[in-house]
Amino acid sequence: MASNNFIDYVKLICRSGKGGAGSRHYFRAKGLPNGGPDGGDGGRGGHIILEGNSQLWTLLHLQYQKHVFAKDGDSGGENLRTGAQGDDVVLQVPLGTVARNAETGEQMLEITEHGQRLVLLPGGRGGLGNDHFKTSTNQAPDYAQPGEPSVEAAVILELKLLADVGLVGFPNAGKSTLLSVVSAAKPKIADYAFTTLTPNLGVVAYRDYKSFVMADIPGIIEGAAEGKGLGTRFLRHIERNSMLLFMISCDSPDIAAEYEILLGELREFNPELLEKKRLLAITKTDMIDEELEAEMRETLPKDIPSIFISSLTNKNIVQLKDMIWKALEESRRDAPKTMRLGWDDENL
Template sequence: MRFADYAKIYVTAGSGGAGSVHFRREKYVPKGGPDGGDGGDGGDVILRGNEQLNTLLDLRYRKYVKATHGQNGGPSKRKGSDGEDEILEVPLGSVVYEADTKERLGEITEHEEEIVIAKGGKGGLGNWHFRSSTNQTPRHAQDGEDGEERTIEIELKLLADVGLVGFPNAGKSTLLSAMSGAKPKIASYPFTTLEPNLGVITLPDYRTFVMADIPGIIEEAHEGRGLGIQFLRHIERNNLLLFMVSSQQDVEYEYNALLKELESYRKDLLDKPRLLAITKMDLQDEYKLAQDIDIDIPVVEISAATGYNMDKLKEAIWEQLQNVESSRKEKEKKQE
């Protein structure tokens, strides 16, 4: 299935039904009072989280979405039927904006979580609501309200435990394939990966974590160069960032250049825990790095092609993720 992380849709909620103007008419009640019922409410347009989905592809082909209108009220104070809601199912990590103002309407992070993105109009009141001692035969009722209309933009930020961060050809796709069995496209030219890929990594004792291969970043990506920032948002939802630099490059320079791009996009990304994997060590003599490095995060030298230090890297990632989870629980405890 193709991956899609953006959709733009014009949504229209249902309008409310009109209230009824009606009077009670029975054989032995010649002067029955007003009994016009209320109109039904219009249907809402709703986003609902679905943990089984991982792409917005289906919504890319739905440019116009409408909920149904409420029905008009009837005699004997009968209320019109409410319009049916239109529910759009989206993957977890979906963020919705108002297209014209860029106002953030909400984010879906849990299964079956819902956000009303266009509210249906309320139904009008029937004429029986307007009876009084001075007007016992009101001949008017309310019209239903119009439903909301707006154009929305939905962006998907991948939910993954670990995000791979590196320049093109750093070996990210090869690593994901070797660790998880995922089958991303792999080749020795820039931008082989044009869309994010997810893989589930399995360790002994039934331990697992999810890793996301983000398309390669280039310098000044935050200014729109290369593939621009369209994929940097996927890093926002990762608990741990695994930086990857080839052993054949200047490791310190490349690592700091990657940090600069993330900082230029969003400074708080640098608050996330980080690991550095120096890749393609099989191309070094006796798997020994020919350069000295001074980097203040844990470093693991690996070769996905030969399996060198792959188990060590998995355990290092797992340890960092456990630290993240412990910090989260401790923070929740303090808030209680």
């Protein structure tokens, strides 16, 4: 898919609906000129709601929707009639979407499940009608509540891809080729750097009908955390991966040094990334013989499991899947239970 179709960041001006005013009305009928208060309540203003949709993988459909306004609630009426509720606005978003306040940077909520609905901005509650304020000493209250005001905010929606395995490496390390071999994904592949300009996802089939999702993240270069190359634009997608597969070509002059550079960029961007399970794959090993491979093995980092692979000849691809699956099982076992942020379905 063309790179301009992948949108992972949008800014919206959002405003929920204000609540309708309560009614200040008194019952009047023939023969009963001094009836009691019968003012109804105002209707709730519309919510701004985000709903997870697993069929979406980009925020493209929201790119040009700069303003999102929900309807106001109607005022209450006579005879205890409650005003109509303002229509909610439901925005469909891909899984992994995070909403932040554009002014404070505070995270408001995160969508992680299909069908999950969270209220981004709540509509104002409707005001109470004067019927609620009658007492034994005040049989004809001349008061009704106004509705609560709307809530307005500039909101940033940021997509962080949800995948089991994130591929991390310099440009032209063979990440896209591996993804094309182990899944049905068809990323752009060429023998020059920065072929991949947008993240790509692929479902990798495993033993006994199991599977996991692999994400090809555009290549990192030294200084990416400071904005060089593609900068941090796509590093955010690594944050939601269960584990990281570092990929370094066997023609690298110093594999250990290259690995440390990659670690440093992740550490600079978000130190918590280094707490994830990590594997190291030395790629394109169809270009070297067994003797050179044995020599290179002695120079590899000692703090990470490693494997020599070739996507061209399928060398050790099955073994790589086994290592990934084992690491994923360990990650799932060790992962703490997380709480969802924001309002949930019960508040709708």
